[in-house]
Amino acid sequence: MIETRGLRKSYRSREGRETKTVDAVRGVNLDVAEGEIFGFLGPNGAGKTTTLRMLATLIEPDGGEATVAGADLRKDPAEVRRRIGYVAQGGSTWDESSAREELVLQARLYGISKAEAHRRAERALEAFQLTEYADRKCKTYSGGQRRRVEIALGIIHEPKIVFLDEPTTGLDPQSRAHMWDEIRRLRTEGMTVFITTHYLDEADALCDRIAIMDHGEIVAEGTPAELKREISGEVVIVGLDAPSTPRAAELLDTEAYVSKLETVDEGGLRLYVDEGATAIPQVLRRLDHAGLDLRSIELHRPSLDDVFLTKTGRSLRES
């Protein structure tokens, strides 16, 4: 659905007398499959919005190629526009218009007839639970209501792909969960959804596949599970009292599924394993046979933040 090769963009900005060049996006290669929710995860200033704006034909890339929904981004941007929807990070509704007016106009700008535009607006209002406020001015909406209108605007023409730039930023947990449901519904309708986010849990729970972006480059790509597995495997933390720790370490060190073993100072072990789910029963059996009492056993799965940490040397939570 989307294929990019070496997409680049730099900005020149003036600071006093000097002109500075910011390489916002430096050589992005992406492959997004049809019907998936693809997530772009990265800290502020990573270049997510810039990439999206290039793919949505709003800014011209300095270099590279891209095919979006089967149309060539450089040669046929008009065709790209017909096939995509785009919801900007910063909002796109006019204070003095109502949701219904905005939806009808947006549909008509895509060449849809008046009657059909009204039908679609009605359907979209229902789907996004906006019927109640449909005819009020946008400036009277809450942040979450307004965000829902904007997303409805982005898909009113039933595009093949919709780009959502931080669709859930600024929403409360409940509205976020609700928005996730909406986005999943778009996928079941066959749309390809491309979202950006800097929420780890959102990338993890919502996206089929993600690309982690930092300083204008993609540092990792895959399903959340793949990325996490690739990183460090999983860690089983075995709680033991200090006296029995050396004996347990001796026993478990020789086991094939343990790739690395560390002793915890005040008693206990950290076992690096490929898959905790199969390792834990074996650990339990081994220790039980040897008559060693264990106090606790925990499984630590690597998070996307661990992935980010290994790839960039920084934690996304801190940056």
Add this chain to the structure above:
Amino acid sequence: MKLARDTWLIFQRQTQLLLRNPVWIFVGVFQPVMYLLLFAPLLKPALNAPTQAAAYKIFVPGLLVLLAIFGGLFQGFGLIAELRAGVIERSRVTPVSRLALLLGRSLRDVVSLIAQAVIITLLALAFDLRVFIGNLLLAYLMLALIALMTSAVSYGIALKVKSEDALAPLMNTVAQPVLLLSGILLPLTFAPGWLQGVAKWNPFSWAVEGTRALFNGDLGNDRVWQGLGIIAVLAAAGVFWAARQFARSVR
């Protein structure tokens, strides 16, 4: 066909929003009426006009051109607000014609200017101004072209500078010499030779003279077609340039 449809869509929306805000309508009518009632009476003695009607024949066309220039030049502010709200970007990802994004807006400005002009003309009729209808329509065409040009240029500049803080001084700087050198408020026949020489380079002074000739029933006057021609060419250039700004990247 698509251009016409898209232009109509944008025009419709812009007009709807304008009509929703009665303050604008009030201001748009109130100001020129004040000029007509409070400033024009000074003109009869100042211009040495034989009658009040003769003074209006000179003043009303100038006032209308003034409104067309200023009404257009300050439309850019509304566009900057739309830019900030993300509305322009939203339009730009749709397949809508970029020229229509401009024309729809400029057309609204032209229509609201003509509405203003009609109100003022009707009022002036009450003060014994008499104009032949054909000439009046030609004069309105001149006004429409002026408003089209100035609003298009204002939109284009707004898209370039992207901030009210830059647009306001820029527009005032442009508008002031244009105003002073066009003989809008007082005809340039009173001006010294050098000033008349400079004013020849101001397209609006040709437009004002042409409009005055039309109000004077002097259809054969060269200034009529010259003014119309100059303004039409400039309007086309302004629209062309501003439409390119809409097509180029925003923000």
